[in-house]
Amino acid sequence: MVGPEPETAAMGTGELLLEAYAADEQLQQALKQFIDRHIMLSFVAHEGVVPDGQDPEMGYIRELRRRLQEFKTEFYENHLCNCKCHKEKPAEDPAAEAGRIPSARAAEADEIPPAQFADAGKLPDAQVAGAQTAEAQVTEPVRAAATPPARPPLPAWRGPIDELLVSNIGLMYLHGWTVPEDRDDALHRMYVALLRLPSAQREAWTERLRPITTVPDEPRFIVLPGLKDETSGPLVPATPAGPSIVAITTHPLDPEVTFAIGGERDLALAQLLHGFGVLVSQVRCLAGVDTRLLDAVTDQTIAKFRGMTNGPAVDRYRNYVLARLRDLAQAGTAGERLYGAVRLDEALRSLVHAPVSADDSWWGALRSASFRLVNHYADLARKAEHRVDVDLLSGAYGEVVESGNSSKDAMAKPGPGRRDGEIAACLRLHLRIDGQQWKGRVQYYE
Template identity: 25%
Template sequence: MTDSGTHLTDVPFEELLATVLCAEGRYAELFREHVTRLGGVMQEGLLRAAMDRARRGVPGEEDEMWQCVAELYRRLVSRLDRRPAPAPLTEPAPATAGAAEAAAAQVARQADPAVGTVTGRAVPPGDDGAVAGAPATGGGTPHRPDVDGWAVPGARPVAPEVREAGEQVRRAIEQVFVEFADEAEVRRWTGGRPVPAGFELVDRWRAFHLSLLRLPPALEAFWTARMRSAAPAYWLEPAENWQRVPAPATVPGRVLVPACGRYPGVLADPRASKAGGVAAPLSGNEPGHDLAAGLAHQMSWLAAADEAAHSARTWQLTPLRDPHEGVGYTELLTERLAKFSQAVAWGETERCVLRAAQLAEGLRMVVHRPLVAPDSWWHRLRDETVRFVREVAAEHAPHVVITEIAGRYAEAKNNGLTDGRDDVRLTSASESDGLVLDCLRPHLRGTELGDKPGRVVYGATH
């Protein structure tokens, strides 16, 4: 431990905890039991807070507190998982959990990335450099065990302890998938199929983390902590080879999909260059350019990466995994970016606001069925589109009245806020019957524009 003269007050808390958890003896075991019990209490509290948040909401300061609890729980469970396993009476003592984690890390780093050919995924197709793992300790060519089969034909055999450690990691992650799919509050926001069965681990990993973006913050924090207790820690920390999707400066950077073995993760990065790509039609001189370009990059990536995403280009929702719909949405977004930039370049006033509202609609057309939680990361990102329209109006035509449509759908139609021609009708529960569930395009009123109807998604029971 430490010399008697060492001041323990200078030792970091986590180091003290790790030392005690790894100690031997009757009292050390008693302490571990109490710490384990504390972890269970924290887990139960996280779940209850998540359910309360999803049903009726909790104050913002409490939500922030529970996110701190989730991080404490993650660290506590991580330390518990690293303590030595007890030695059996008649068999040799097994390797410590820390050694198993190291072996699992070796397997994951060497996994063969069977990268797909769909663009916009977490890993660019054919980018071998991006998915190359670190060389094995001691130099030489590392094994290339498969993520699911642990070894590719012709490769050198994987050590039994490495194979077993990898299987332990896989089983732990798969168990989280099962629990996630069975949770009623998760199904409420994901439609009951958050993690597809029968797919490769990396596909299920991506689906799980994209589903988290649709959940209320407390529920997301709980399941993030739950996965952190199962997956190798280094998978979850951003690395140099991660894909960075540009984000608006007003949106905090965050992990969208963590790494899975040698498949790099994806990070929403406000510092990444927004020039080029889907935002190429913008000149960079438009009002709200950072918002528009960042949102375009985010929505374009999400539309291509999220198998559960739908397009609201027409009066009905169409899965974006349909190649025709995916191409159609990309073309529509590109066209609206170009028209907005053109209106700014020509010095138009009210028409700039109209083009901004149409661009905001294009950005908000990526939706889910059921719709995402009102305070989820995804919903907060989409809400930035309204701020974009107001920024453009403030600079070009402050007199234009912008109305974000909400409330009863029938009243919105009667008041002329929408003409109903291409509104999206969404089958919903009785409490949402006849309500505006999402405003795709705000209503505009201006001297030259007159009244420009908005567009919404509304609920109906039949």
């Protein structure tokens, strides 16, 4: 198996979940309830789960495997017991039921003449046959209901996808991802989702999915510019359901991005603007491709992030990030340019996933590249004799709020494998220029 080592969840909880998933429909439903209760457990929330000197993630995996095995054993014991009891229970005899007399009428029953007992015990042959037919009609539906309907087998192409979704890496970064019914659509969406995984895992699972991917005879391509230190190549392979998205360092910027930047005579500023232009071109494209993206910037008055699942939502974000780039290009002083860079960085960082994409994923690399560009603008502001502090917020959310570096109305989204109150991602950098402060924004676990 390409991916996690044998002691990871891909070989532990992954195999157990897949085995249970294919068992029967009743276990599948019960297993979903089990996952809802336990899959979001913190890796380090339970005392005694992680012995000293051991990886907390491995402790969590062992604990989840133990609980899952106990759950399966208990389920099958109850399930088999119920089936056995049902089979051993004798069919109800209508005549015997009629012969049961409440205790309050026992005295009256004793006074019945013996002749009546003799008459009641003799049934005509026609009545006996009718009673047997009635019994068959009553018990047959019960037997049919006791046997769960056969679950149709999953198509072969679902195997690698399901294996990824129930693996440790899938639980961390793809929690809640659902598999579309259409094969090509499912693979196209999965390739886009792989951009949220750590780079090594993305490459490994891309290879795992390649054998079941149908490449169209005439594949479509979307070519994006890439940063100088970024490896050129496909971000998303081509499928019949979607085009291949390729990043090439020498490719020109999005025409609208080029127009927003305008002409810049200073070589250093032109290079910085071009770097931001590359990032803006990339997110404007992926905003219309990745349906799991959330917009956390265009309207900060709402309690939840906006989903990027329709045209107006995508256009809203694309216009917003383009406007921030235009503001940066038109800024006059070094301080104004730094402020504009932080606002543009916020627009890039606030295109998020739930759970948060990995720091060493493609999306994590985009955030890191944006932060480097902001620091270059900060250096230029310092050379212009501005007192500057730029902070990437991390750690405990409560401590950051108390320090005054983040606004108290910061957006929140839960995520697996982290402690409550821990910052998951910085959405806006904390900025000070000559004593004036702009508070940051964070995404934290609750």
